[in-house]
Amino acid sequence: MARRFFSTSLSLSRSLTRHTKFPNPIPFPNLIKPIQSFHLTPPFFSSVSQIGDALSPTIQPPDEDNRSELLRSLEVLLGSSFRSDRLVYNQSPLVIVLSGPPGVGNDAVIKRLREVREGLHFAVTATTRPMRPGEVDGKDCYFISKEEFSAMMKRNELLEFSFMYGHYKGIPKTQIREFMEKGYDIVLRVEISRAKILRKILRNSAVFVFLMAESEAKLGERSIDRKTGTEESLLVRLPWVRENVKNFDYVVVNTDGKLESAVKLVESIIDAEKAKVRQRRTVV
Numbered sequence: 078m079a080r081r082f083f084s085t086s087l088s089l090s091r092s093l094t095r096h097t098k099f100p101n102p103i104p105f106p107n108l109i110k111p112i113q114s115f116h117l118t119p120p121f122f123s124s125v126s127q128i129g130d131a132l133s134p135t136i137q138p139p140d141e142d143n144r145s146e147l148l149r150s151l152e153v154l155l156g157s158s159f160r161s162d163r164l165v166y167n168q169s170p171l172v173i174v175l176s177g178p179p180g181v182g183n184d185a186v187i188k189r190l191r192e193v194r195e196g197l198h199f200a201v202t203a204t205t206r207p208m209r210p211g212e213v214d215g216k217d218c219y220f221i222s223k224e225e226f227s228a229m230m231k232r233n234e235l236l237e238f239s240f241m242y243g244h245y246k247g248i249p250k251t252q253i254r255e256f257m258e259k260g261y262d263i264v265l266r267v268e269i270s271r272a273k274i275l276r277k278i279l280r281n282s283a284v285f286v287f288l289m290a291e292s293e294a295k296l297g298e299r300s301i302d303r304k305t306g307t308e309e310s311l312l313v314r315l316p317w318v319r320e321n322v323k324n325f326d327y328v329v330v331n332t333d334g335k336l337e338s339a340v341k342l343v344e345s346i347i348d349a350e351k352a353k354v355r356q357r358r359t360v361v
């Protein structure tokens with residue numbers, strides 16, 4: 078057994094020397110020497126591939142003293158110390174624009190996302206429409222006067238704004254800035270037309286998620302069942318929905334009875350975006 082360890086270590090040492098280009102003479106020969114006496118674990122061998130000929134699955138991991146010496150030796154071979162900081166810096170807060178045709182389950186997805194996911198701020202829209210029964214100012218919307226809204230527009234305090242059904246709507250920038258500074262990701266739940274405007278403003282700095290039914294046929298059924306529009310409005314809407322999907326980065330299907338899967342997919346999109354090497358950075 079001891080002989081096998083010795084020959085494995087020796088073969089590793091020779092291979093390392095063979096496969097690593099050292100300046101001549103080798104710097105710090107005494108530091109490189111300890112490698113000869115280490116028994117390495119298979120994962121290490123797989124990372125230095127061609128030297129695995131003499132491997133045995135019975136090789137033991139190095140003890141604690143040898144382990145730190147081995148690490149030091151590897152650092153010498155690497156030419157620098159192993160870094161203990163993160164490989165990717167400054168994970169930026171993500172801005173997620175979520176949109177979909179009426180009745181597809183936009184509110185249901187947002188409601189569930191609030192329950193299951195921490196670290197998200199759901200942006201509140203400012204509107205000049207009157208408050209509906211059951212709505213809470215500052216939670217459902219900021220209910221403000223036309224004068225206040227137009228003052229905010231003039232002061233460039235709105236990320237976007239639009240005029241719909243006789244009333245103004247827009248997203249105040251301050252709340253987004255405040256929550257981004259605290260490290261929150263921001264969710265903007267907007268109608269498709271507002272998502273189109275936001276795409277022009279934010280471009281690729283935000284991630285755009287489109288919520289859709291299983292099919293257009295299903296969307297039609299839902300629209301009728303949930304009374305989310307007249308037949309004509311649906312006929313007008315569908316080609317427009319098809320046309321607008323291209324403004325989005327992801328499509329999430331909210332299948333009937335499978336709300337949980339749709340929410341999980343939105344979460345996975347957020348996770349994947351936050352794991353990207355080149356992160357989106359939104360400046361508001």
Ligand SMILES: Nc1ncnc2c1ncn2[C@@H]1O[C@H](COP(=O)(O)OP(=O)(O)OP(=O)(O)O)[C@@H](O)[C@H]1O
Nearest residue numbers: 179180181182183184185305331332333334335336
């Ligand atoms: N995956 C699903 N399965 C079953 N029912 C759902 C699903 N998603 C949403 N619903 C239900 O469908 C109805 C409409 O959903 P929701 O209010 O979220 O739609 P919406 O897209 O926000 O509509 P609108 O834009 O008109 O407000 C609600 O009763 C909701 O509970």
